[in-house]
Amino acid sequence: MRCLREFHKDIGLLFSWIMFFIFFSGTFAYYKDSINLYMQPNFYKLNYLDTSYLKNSIEYLEENHKDDQIWAITPPSFKTPYVKVLSQDPKSQNDIYLNPENAKILNPYKTLGGDFISTLHYEPWGMNVELLGKIIGYLTIIILFCLISGLAIHKRLFKDFFKLKDRSFYYDMHIVTSVCGFIMFFTLIFSGLYLSEKYMLDKIYRQANIKKIENEKREEKILEQKREMKNILDRMKRAGGGSFMPKLYTPSYADIEKFISNLDNKDFINKIEIIRNPRSAILQINTKPKEIFTENGVNMGFYIYDLKSGQKIQEIDDVPINKTQQIGFLMRHIHIADFGGELTKFLFFIFGVFGMLMCSSGAILWTKKYDKSKFLKFIKVLNSTFFIGLFASFGIYLLANFFLSLENEARDITQIRLFFISLFIFFILNILVTKKYIYEISALITSLIFLVVVMVGVSYEAFLKSNLIIMLIIFLLISLFFGVFSLKGFRG
Incomplete structure (x- = not known):
């Protein structure tokens, strides 16, 4: 049990950033078509x-x-x-x-619109597809162990779910999101692992490709x-x-x-x-x-x-x-929520949000328990860069689409570069700011960025489409969440 506890504490912390990145890109991928439309104001009417x-x-x-x-x-x-x-x-x-x-x-x-965010979920570094598939597959196995180890070491997990003691906001958040989303997290991780299997076991097993059946x-x-x-x-x-x-x-x-x-x-x-x-x-x-x-x-x-x-x-x-092909086909449809219509995608989106909250609350909870660690500052920098900076970079990516010149032939590549540049700038900014307000300053900046995203969308009349109204609401909630988070932090 001690081994599992150490594994969940240390390896879980390390992979919380990777897991958050996967949840972040996968969650927004469910609305990639709406993001595509949001970034095409000429199509609104x-x-x-x-x-x-x-x-x-x-x-x-x-x-x-x-x-x-x-x-x-x-x-x-x-x-x-x-x-x-x-x-x-x-x-x-x-x-x-x-x-x-x-x-x-x-x-x-x-x-590239929402397709860029969707691609980040499984091809974030532009590497060889087969090599990347293997890496993602093995990372998924470790993430699966992190999830199972968390269930094993928290003996009072389900009991504490009904007893929010308010002793730690992040502890309660970690417990609630873990319990509510465990089955869905397990399903998504398992189906994702199955989709990566053809790369991991390519020498002894090759899954037939449906597209080749003609x-x-x-x-x-x-x-x-x-x-x-x-x-x-x-x-x-x-x-x-x-x-x-x-x-x-x-x-x-x-x-x-x-x-x-x-x-x-x-x-x-x-x-x-x-x-x-x-x-x-x-x-x-x-x-x-x-x-x-x-x-x-x-x-x-x-x-x-x-x-x-x-x-x-x-x-x-x-x-x-x-049968093997049928299972692979089924796993893919489950993983991308390609069944049941918009309600299914919305539910998967909500569970994706739960996944992000579970990862971020667990990592922040680690910093609360080990606040005397010599690595605390660096861990806070990584927490802020991933848990907040990814949202800020996404907001910059959205805004760049509206402000870059339409005559710019490389504007799609420029938007992607701005995403990664802004993420790197956030990393540097987090290193420079005081440890006490590292989360609050990042959250305030992110809140303002998404407030501008909403204002720009409204100015282009994005509210004319019902699926774009959903995107406006999501972006507004992101702005409000980080705004409230930063204000509470500054007030102590």
């Missing part, structure tokens, strides 16, 4: 419910990209209120964002279209000019719409792709199935049609996979 988006998009492609072989249309949604169209010929590919109501081209801000007939049909297009281009090249190029078959909106209207899950379309050649065109519709798992495997939700003949080529709604 778009009406994603407009049903004319398909007709407008087809007309736009016919007028502006009539010679491109592949057209792809991503419908607008609650999270992405714009239409994303892709046109592709053998030489280039163009991604274009359109207004659903009139197909006018939109100019998005160049930013239907042979569908693949053959698509390759046939591409080969035919390549032959046409080769003949054109030998002829020495573009006059030899036959006109590609162009389907009408009515041709496409009649197939979509007959789909059972037409309201859950992920992507519409049209592959054209001079004689005909193939329509691929990728939907989000109502039920992900089938009796034999997974539902891919693919429908393939010949637009000229009007015949269905294939429907891919049941792809067999083995």
